[in-house]
Amino acid sequence: MSDHTLPHHHPESGYLPVESKSIDASVRLPVIILFGNAIHWLVVAALLSVIVSIKLIAPGFLGGISFLNYGRLAPMARDLMLYGWASQAALGAGIWLMARLCGRPLGGKNAEGFGGMLLRTLIISATVLWNLAVLLGTLAIFAGYSTGVEWLEYPNWASAMLLLSFLLIGIWAVLLFDRRSTGRAEVAQWYLVAAFCWFPWVYGTANLLLVWKPIQASAQGPIQSWYCGSLLALWLLPVALASAYALLPRLLGSHLNRRNLATLGFWMLLMLGGWNGMDRLIGGPVPAWMTSAGVVAGVLFLIPIFMISINLLGMHRKEALVADSIPSRFLLMGLYALIVVGVIGAIASLPDVSGAVRFTAFTEAKTQLWILGAISLPLFGALYESLPHLLGRDCWSPVLSGRHYVLTLVGLGMLVVLMLLGGLFTGLALADPTVSFLNITSYSYPFHVMECVAQLLLLVAALLLGANITIALAGDYLLNKKTGK
Amino acid sequence: MHRLPTLLSGIFLVFLTSWLGLVAYPALQLGRLTPVADTDNGGSLPPTYGGQAIAGQRIYATEGCISCHSQQVRQTSITTSDIDRGWGVRPSVARDYLRDSTAFLGSRRLGQDLSNVGVRRPDAKWHFIHLYHPAAVCEGSLMPCFSDLFLVRKIQGQRSDDALNLTGADAPKEGYEVIPTADAKNLVAYLLSLRHDYPLPEAPVKKNGAAK
Numbered sequence: 002m003s004d005h006t007l008p009h010h011h012p013e014s015g016y017l018p019v020e021s022k023s024i025d026a027s028v029r030l031p032v033i034i035l036f037g038n039a040i041h042w043l044v045v046a047a048l049l050s051v052i053v054s055i056k057l058i059a060p061g062f063l064g065g066i067s068f069l070n071y072g073r074l075a076p077m078a079r080d081l082m083l084y085g086w087a088s089q090a091a092l093g094a095g096i097w098l099m100a101r102l103c104g105r106p107l108g109g110k111n112a113e114g115f116g117g118m119l120l121r122t123l124i125i126s127a128t129v130l131w132n133l134a135v136l137l138g139t140l141a142i143f144a145g146y147s148t149g150v151e152w153l154e155y156p157n158w159a160s161a162m163l164l165l166s167f168l169l170i171g172i173w174a175v176l177l178f179d180r181r182s183t184g185r186a187e188v189a190q191w192y193l194v195a196a197f198c199w200f201p202w203v204y205g206t207a208n209l210l211l212v213w214k215p216i217q218a219s220a221q222g223p224i225q226s227w228y229c230g231s232l233l234a235l236w237l238l239p240v241a242l243a244s245a246y247a248l249l250p251r252l253l254g255s256h257l258n259r260r261n262l263a264t265l266g267f268w269m270l271l272m273l274g275g276w277n278g279m280d281r282l283i284g285g286p287v288p289a290w291m292t293s294a295g296v297v298a299g300v301l302f303l304i305p306i307f308m309i310s311i312n313l314l315g316m317h318r319k320e321a322l323v324a325d326s327i328p329s330r331f332l333l334m335g336l337y338a339l340i341v342v343g344v345i346g347a348i349a350s351l352p353d354v355s356g357a358v359r360f361t362a363f364t365e366a367k368t369q370l371w372i373l374g375a376i377s378l379p380l381f382g383a384l385y386e387s388l389p390h391l392l393g394r395d396c397w398s399p400v401l402s403g404r405h406y407v408l409t410l411v412g413l414g415m416l417v418v419l420m421l422l423g424g425l426f427t428g429l430a431l432a433d434p435t436v437s438f439l440n441i442t443s444y445s446y447p448f449h450v451m452e453c454v455a456q457l458l459l460l461v462a463a464l465l466l467g468a469n470i471t472i473a474l475a476g477d478y479l480l481n482k483k484t485g486k
Numbered sequence: 487m488h489r490l491p492t493l494l495s496g497i498f499l500v501f502l503t504s505w506l507g508l509v510a511y512p513a514l515q516l517g518r519l520t521p522v523a524d525t526d527n528g529g530s531l532p533p534t535y536g537g538q539a540i541a542g543q544r545i546y547a548t549e550g551c552i553s554c555h556s557q558q559v560r561q562t563s564i565t566t567s568d569i570d571r572g573w574g575v576r577p578s579v580a581r582d583y584l585r586d587s588t589a590f591l592g593s594r595r596l597g598q599d600l601s602n603v604g605v606r607r608p609d610a611k612w613h614f615i616h617l618y619h620p621a622a623v624c625e626g627s628l629m630p631c632f633s634d635l636f637l638v639r640k641i642q643g644q645r646s647d648d649a650l651n652l653t654g655a656d657a658p659k660e661g662y663e664v665i666p667t668a669d670a671k672n673l674v675a676y677l678l679s680l681r682h683d684y685p686l687p688e689a690p691v692k693k694n695g696a697a698k
Contacts, residue, residue, distance in 0.1 A: 057596070060620075060630050067634040072550025142550075149547025149588050179490040186493070194490070195497045202501065206509055211588070218586035220517035225591065227508035235501070268500065275504020281593055284560035286578040287516075294507070356565030360556055360595035431595070434570035438598050439626045 021390070027106035027117060028096055029391045031124045031170075033474070035093030036384055038132050040463075040470055042085025047456070047463040049078035054453040058446070068143050076154045077142050083152065083232065084163065085135045087376055091196070091240035092131075092170055094383035096124075097391070098247050099174045099193050103181030107173060120173070127169035134162035150211045150221075152229055160208045164201060171197040188263045189247035195271060196239035203231045223279075223287055226295075230278020233371050234270070234302075238339075241379035242270075245313055245332045248386055252329040253318035266308035273302050280350035283359060299350025306343035310336050327402045331382035334410060338374030342367060345421070357432045362448065363424025366417045373413050373459070381409070381466075388473060394480075396473035405465040412458030419455060423448030516580045522687060531684050532585055535676070542676025543587055545669050549632070555600045556592030557680070572606065573599040574682060579689045582682050597629055604681040611651070613674040614666050619656050635670035638662055 055062050056071045063069040100107055107124075108117030138155030141147070147154040155163070174197045178190055207228035210216045216224070246263070250256050257263065279295030313336055323329050345367050348354055358364065385402060389395050423445050430441045521530040535543075546552075559574035568574060578601055583589040592599075607613060615622055618636055620629035636650070641663050649663035658664050666674070685691040 056630065057628060060628050065631050065633045067549075067632070070549065070630050070632070072553045072630075073548075075553045076550055145548040147548050147550060149550070149552055149590065151552060151593060154550075175490070191493060194493055198494065198497055199501065202505075206505070210509070210513065215587060216513055217517045217519070218583040218589040219519045219580040220512040220515075221583070221589040222580070222591050223508050223512040223516070225589070227504065231504070268496070271497065271500040272503065275501065275508065279508070282591075284562045284565050284577075285558050285591060286580050286582060287512075288580075291508070352562065352564050356560070356562065356567075360593065364593060431571075432565075432567045434567050434572075438571075439624060442596075442628055443626055 021101065022393075023112060024100050024104070024106045025097075025390050025393075027108055027112040027121070028100050030121060031107075031128060032093045032097045032387065033391060034125060034128050035089050035096070036388070037470060037474065038128070039086050039089035039093065040384075040467055042081050042089065042135065044460075044463045044467045046078050046081035046086055047460040049074055049081065051453065051456045051460050053078055054449065054456045057449040058453060067145065073142055073145070073147065076147060076151075077139050079152065080142070080154055081135065081139060082372055083237075084138075084155075085132075087237050087372060087380065088200075089128075089131065089135075090377075090380040090384060091237055092128075092167075094244055094380055094387065095174055095193050095197060095240050096170070097387045098189060098243055098383065099177045102183070102187050102190050102193075102247060103177045104183045105177055105181055107177065109180065124170055124173065127166045130162055130169070131166040134159045134166060138163070148212050151225060152232065153207060153212055157208070157213050160204070160212060164204055164208070167200055167204070171200065187247065188257070188260070188267065189243040191267055192239040192243035192246065195267075196236050196243070199231070199239075200236040203228060203235060222282060222285060223291055226278040226281040227275060228278070229281060231275050233376065234274035234277045237372075237376040238274070239270075241335060241376045242309060244379045244383035245336060248382065249313055249329060249332050250316060252322065252326055252332070252386070253316055254322050255316045255318055257312065257316060259312060259315070262308050262312045266305045266312060269305035269308065273298050273305060277302055277346070280346065280355065281359075281364075283350065283352065283355040296350050296352060296355075300347045303343045303347050306339055310340050327397070327399075327406055328382040328386035330406060331378050331385060335375060335378035335380075335382065338370055338378055338413075341417075342370050342375045345370065358424050358428035361424035361428045361431065362420040362445070362452075363428060366420030366424060369420065370413070370417045373409075374417070378409070381405075388470070392473065392477050394477075396476060398469055398472060401465050401469040401472075405462050405469065408458055408462035408465065412455050412462055415458065416452060416455035419448050419451045423452070519581045519584060521584060522581075524684070531686060532582055532682070533679075533684075535585055535679055538672045538675035539679040540587075540676075542672035542674070542679075545635075545673040546590065546676055547588060549673075551600075552590045552592045554592075554594060554596035554629070555590075555598065556595050557590045557599065557601045558592070559599065559601050559682070568599065574602045576682075576685070576689045576691050578682060579686060581686055581688065597627075600677065600680055601682050602680060604678040605683050608678065610674050610678060613677055614650050614670065615652065617670060617673070618650060618652070618664065622652070622654075622656055632670070635673065636664050636666055638664050 052063065053071060053075050106112035108120045111117050138159035141156045141159060142154050146156050148156060153160065175194060178194050207224060210224050211221055276294055276298030279291060280299045283292050283295050323333065349358060349363060349367060385397060389397065427441050427445050430436045430444055521532065524531045558578045559568045559576070561569055561577035612623065616624065617632045619631050619633065620627040638658050639662065641661055645663055646665050648665045652658065652664060683691065
């Protein structure tokens with residue numbers, strides 16, 4: 002995996018300017034802290050997801066205790082997945098990739114001096130603030146202080162902490178781009194700049210209008226849906242795609258052709274991403290044109306997805322390089338997951354289908370595939386690729402990495418297929434008013450049982466990743482001790 | 487595309503389209519909807535909530551009821567099942583949420599839609615027993631017990647009027663009673679106030695029963 006094994010460095014594959022060692026050193030600590038914490042939240046979120054899925058089989062499990070109710074644990078698990086794991090891993094991957102792609106250490110010329118140290122301290126403090134916000138926000142839901150707004154359950158002070166922390170970290174990614182030493186901007190860099198600008202806007206707007214100073218509730222529906230769609234399509238997905246655009250060409254020993262396609266895909270994704278959440282409101286209490294816009298956006302969203310996939314999957318690849326490399330396998334799988342997400346989303350936004358499946362597990366399957374597939378898989382790829390560079394040695398256990406890869410895919414595939422099927426069945430039953438609601442509940446029972454198994458597999462996968470990174474970092478600590486560093 | 491200002495202006499403009507359509511427009515239009523006069527009974531529609539119901543909304547939010555329950559009735563040319571199921575007599579419209587602090591639209595129906603639960607289940611006693619142990623009144627329900635919204639206490643002198651009439655395994659020990667806490671009473675007041683069976687100009691209710 003070391004740099005010199007590659008036959009040549011094509012300008013389009015970017016990513017590897019000179020001085021990569023000093024660049025890695027300048028972001029090492031913040032990025033490792035972000036990744037490490039992201040993984041521990043992933044484990045907690047996976048554990049909570051298992052408990053939540055057991056509660057759907059046995060409502061009495063851990064029952065009668067208010068803070069362990071489904072209504073509190075389910076949003077805790079979702080928010081930990083979004084802010085504890087995905088957003089934090091995206092921050093880590095984003096900072097590392099940006100520094101690499103810009104050919105510039107964090108802190109510029111003073112990276113190794115006092116200025117660089119000060120900057121690193123600032124960013125590390127911000128990561129601590131982020132994790133504190135996630136921890137306290139989660140505990141607040143647990144203790145009964147949830148706002149009750151989907152995906153924005155954290156109380157106002159916790160969301161304010163989250164936003165402040167993001168600004169303190171994200172600004173440096175944008176500044177790195179402005180002062181890069183490389184000439185032409187890479188596709189991956191556009192995605193990163195866009196993502197780092199959007200999160201504050203999306204998260205700030207949504208919190209302002211829904212939590213901090215709630216607007217009259219008749220207007221809240223569209224804003225809620227806009228937030229859910231934008232968080233995925235305009236913040237997390239762009240970082241995932243940036244990882245693919247930056248790393249895949251190099252990992253596959255190839256280079257990106259058809260830059261026009263990449264450009265078009267980028268702008269179309271931006272254009273449609275914000276409308277992507279509107280399928281959550283089809284038939285709901287909003288003006289009819291919004292519903293129509295939701296249907297149209299759901300279907301059109303396939304176009305940028307196909308453009309990006311053709312662009313990246315169409316690259317000439319050396320299969321031998323793929324087979325050996327966990328990062329490239331994760332990155333490629335993430336792209337396949339994105340295609341499936343796009344197809345499911347397009348189907349689910351057709352009025353006939355939406356009418357039946359909108360409130361069922363079908364919609365939830367799409368959300369899960371977004372977060373755990375299209376977003377998390379490329380982030381895993383970036384994580385597996387970056388850590389050896391940051392630590393300066395091959396730190397992963399191949400056995401654990403391989404098992405993590407397989408279990409993640411099996412668990413995710415199983416979960417999504419079951420939820421799609423279960424959602425379809427319950428949706429068809431719900432559409433028939435002669436079938437009683439409690440009857441429908443009993444139909445979904447076998448699906449809930451199997452979903453629980455899938456969640457267990459995902460928990461084991463998360464634990465394997467946790468063990469892997471613990472060994473990697475502990476190994477580093479021991480190594481340092483031995484060599485007297 | 488290679489200079490930050492160019493890239494940023496492009497990103498800004500593209501982003502503005504969905505922001506204007508889905509944030510600014512709702513804020514300026516839907517956010518300024520006003521109540522309409524109730525010509526039949528006086529007052530205004532949608533009706534205002536009582537103090538208990540307003541407090542109950544907080545419990546609805548903090549207990550995460552939205553994880554399983556939606557509050558929106560759909561009616562399109564294709565989707566009629568919400569009304570056929572008796573979850574409402576007309577489709578929900580934006581004005582219905584005017585009095586809410588948060589619009590609990592919901593995205594999952596692991597439980598039933600609650601837009602009109604106050605019409606369907608007007609009895610507070612039923613709600614108390616249902617919250618205490620859902621399966622006691624709905625066999626096979628997935629809903630968890632909210633028994634910690636209730637107090638089990640020794641009967642002092644006379645049995646309280648609020649005490650739940652529980653039977654079988656749910657019944658408290660001899661000499662004890664189960665009474666709802668203030669939170670439970672507020673939550674039930676809120677649930678009972680969920681009635682959207684009145685007509686609005688943009689969503690009339692057809693006379694003679696259900697608008698099928």
